[in-house]
Amino acid sequence: MSPEPRIPDVVGEMIGWRAWQLVGSVRVPRLMSINAASHSVSHDDAIWPTKRWFIAKCPHGHIENIPVEGCTCGLYAAKTREHLVSLRYGAYGDQAIHAIGEVAFKGKVIEGTQGWKAEYGRIKRLIVPYEFWKYVDPLAAAYNVPVEVGFLFSESDRRSALGR
């Protein structure tokens, strides 16, 4: 049975920024959500698909109306790249992060003062740190999005590295 059609509040997409780990190989790279393990999400449910929307699943058993209010389920993103990196989701924070990028959300979306939680997400563009330059073309081909190399430092990390 197909789901009941919902009347949209917004026509378009909500745009945010998030980070991923690179998994697979240089020839067949895939992007995996960072905090999947800590949210009891299986490896397969954490890998972003290449040719369809990524659909949020709830690790606490909700099967509809995701993201459920008051639950941790949903696809997360910061509102801006600067904010994402300032939260230590750059390449050189505590987590092994290999790519950041812009995502578009659709379906049920909850806007917070600092970010988004959503039901469906897709990757719009990616930035990888210089040491992962070999992944640029394969990622662009796999996800059919623009990929570039760039700084994934936060402003404060950059200043302290430069001794300012």
Add this chain to the structure above:
Amino acid sequence: MDIGEPKPAIVVEPLEDPFEQPAPAPEPEKLPVPEREPEKVPA
């Protein structure tokens, strides 16, 4: 990731879905082939 103070949920629908396959173009209508009169053979 902390999204901060949440607002009420909304439903968002893209104008165009990038993953949706475009519908195949309809086949051109076939015109009926006119029946040919049988050739007259000279007597």
